[in-house]
Amino acid sequence: MIMQIIGSLMKISIFPTIKGYKAEYLKKDAFAGLIIAAMTIPISMGYAQISGLSAVYGLYGSILPLIMFAMFSTSKQFIFGVDAAPAAIVGSSVTAMGIMSGSKEAAAVVPVIAFLTGMWLLLFYIIKAGRVVGFISTPVMGGFISGIAVTIILMQIPKIMGGSAGHGELFELLGYIIKAAQNISWMSVLLGCMTLAIILVSKKLFPRFPMAIVMMAAGALLTYYTNITDYGVALLASVEPGIPAPSLPDFASVDVISCLGTSITVAVVVMAETLLAENNFAFRNGYKLDDNSEILACAAGNITASLMGCCPVNGSVSRTAMGEQFGGRTQMMSLIAAALLAILLMFGTGFIGFLPVPVLTAIVISALMSVVEGELAIRLFKVSRSEFWIFMAAFGSVLLLGTIYGVVVGIVLSFAQVVLRASKPPRTFLGMVPGHRNFYDLKRNSNAYPVANVVIYKFSSNLFFANVSVLQQDIEDAVKPDTKCVIIDASGVSSIDITAADRLESLYRSLAKRGIKLYMAEHIAAVNDQLRQLGYSELIEEGFVRRTITLALLDAGYEKPYHLEGVDQNVRQPQMSGHFKSEQEESLDEYEWAFGEFAPARMEEDVKEIIENITDVTEIEAGTRELINEAIGHAHIWGGLGSIDEDELLRRLELHASELAKRVHNNETTIAHIIEQRRHEIAEHLMEVNPQAARRLREHQKMLEERLEEENKKKNN
Incomplete structure (x- = not known):
């Protein structure tokens, strides 16, 4: 300790404001x-x-x-x-x-x-x-x-x-x-x-x-x-x-x-x-x-x-x-x-x-x-x-x-000032402007309309004991008899305490009993980690968190173009403008975003579930391909996978090729070929629609191989 203090003192600059002193200052x-x-x-x-x-x-x-x-x-x-x-x-x-x-x-x-x-x-x-x-x-x-x-x-x-x-x-x-x-x-x-x-x-x-x-x-x-x-x-x-x-x-x-x-x-x-x-x-x-x-x-x-x-x-x-x-x-x-x-x-x-x-x-x-x-x-x-x-x-x-x-x-x-301000954070409800893909403040934009049967609520503050009741009350007041889905735009949320997590879980269960799906989207991955640490992993498992509002809407069964309240759907809408990502691109690595450090272990569980779901017997390559794709599609309670996450799932599935081959009565080489072909198709599609995402995929593949090697070493030891 004393040596650290001495070391710290030795690094101190002497007369720091006089270094580089200029003669014109002297007067x-x-x-x-x-x-x-x-x-x-x-x-x-x-x-x-x-x-x-x-x-x-x-x-x-x-x-x-x-x-x-x-x-x-x-x-x-x-x-x-x-x-x-x-x-x-x-x-x-x-x-x-x-x-x-x-x-x-x-x-x-x-x-x-x-x-x-x-x-x-x-x-x-x-x-x-x-x-x-x-x-x-x-x-x-x-x-x-x-x-x-x-x-x-x-x-x-x-x-x-x-x-x-x-x-x-x-x-x-x-x-x-x-x-x-x-x-x-x-x-x-x-x-x-x-x-x-x-x-x-x-x-x-x-x-x-x-x-x-x-x-x-x-x-x-x-x-x-x-x-x-x-x-x-x-x-x-x-x-x-x-x-x-x-x-x-x-x-x-x-x-x-x-x-x-x-x-x-x-x-x-x-x-x-x-x-x-x-x-x-x-x-x-x-x-x-x-x-x-x-x-x-x-x-x-x-x-x-x-x-x-x-x-x-x-x-x-x-x-x-x-x-x-x-x-x-x-x-x-x-x-x-x-x-x-x-x-x-x-x-x-x-x-x-x-x-x-x-x-x-x-x-x-x-x-x-x-x-x-x-x-x-x-x-x-x-x-x-x-x-x-x-x-x-x-x-x-x-x-x-x-x-x-x-x-x-x-x-x-x-500190009181911080708490008082945070207890009444900026918040608003969002909708869409016909012909545009972004979401807009309904109060500030007279051309914006709510998505039919959906409440999209933006909350611009960290969630903690002093303001979570505001969020809860706002949402409960906004829900109508025909509401099917509520999405919290949490892009302004970077932390959450246990009181807020308790209230969110209570709100999630309460709305679910009324047939309403509740999602939290647009937040940073650290919030998911906090939810797990606070004991609410099941919320993530059940799909409460989604990376974007669009993915939350897709998971709830709403596909583009969305039906907007007050807008005649029979009238042709103008071409949607603005650069944006497709749902597949938005969810590139959403699985890892949601499950964080537990993503590999969770993915291994999904691989086992996929193998267990394959019960049909076939020796035809096309039939095997269809069977594997169908099993992947039905295995996940959490939702569909983005390209990077699907690539990792397929690579992990490939490690179980011998077990999979026995289930479908086909040879291991064919199974491996089917999986590799699917991975190749994912990479080619990304290169066409988003070269930057394709580069991310290649980087992820390298990291995945290193991770799998480490996992294998641990198993052998």
């Missing part, structure tokens, strides 16, 4: 990296405090973890770092442990949680847990991301008002806002609102202009030349220069068992939130992700964060949105942002203390506003009200219950 990547670094300062410091650490650890955790994430990530633009959801979960856990925020105890326990989070994510990578994101629909994903964005915006509002950032769910966040309003700093509100308004207007008028950096510089200059702190405007805390050396967390000083529960919750949130947001950005910008590689990138980032003494790290929607706004093309912008933050910590920490919190908070809020999927919600409201409510449910669950419950609700909603 935008560098500029986006500068913006991201600037945004990271207030965000990471604030969230580090929420997690229970000193603010500076947010900067320590925004260098190496970014580089490690960029090393493995296949996302061209997603930015990693200290973020809201993991910080809030860890902060709540630290408080529940009775540990004071900012204390030495917190500085010991938080990195342990980050390390364990990384190990859980590594396990998720090994078991390929990322595939769960494929089950999340667009409305759920949009609602989830919008909920996260609005949650973070609400966390930031108290900072605009001169207070500290909030955390928790909606009602807790509203509490922080109300508390901040009681000691509001109007200068702080003015600075924040002006900054936000200028950035939003700039986005409309000059979308590529870096107004965020201009406002940050303006805020620093305002602090330098005025005394804005006298008016209640908070500044970022000063930071000592330098970067600590990486070191393992002190596991001996903490309760690791208590940290395990928190860490797995954080790991699930990191995986779900990051993958959902990454896929959302990838879809919008037209590139593909390797979800499993993203989990590995998250694992590497969190383990590295723990070595820096930081809290668990996560994909950042706000910083990614800002990078997208300024045209970042690859993970080079993450490397540039990390390098700039390292330079800042080494040589420019004094600048940090001049940055007004409301200005930086407004920059963060402006980025988050573009993440809220308002346009998607409006579009869903107009075109699909049910999907709109799914969007709102996902949005509300994140806002009211938090990220982890939002993920659970999102997955449940996605």
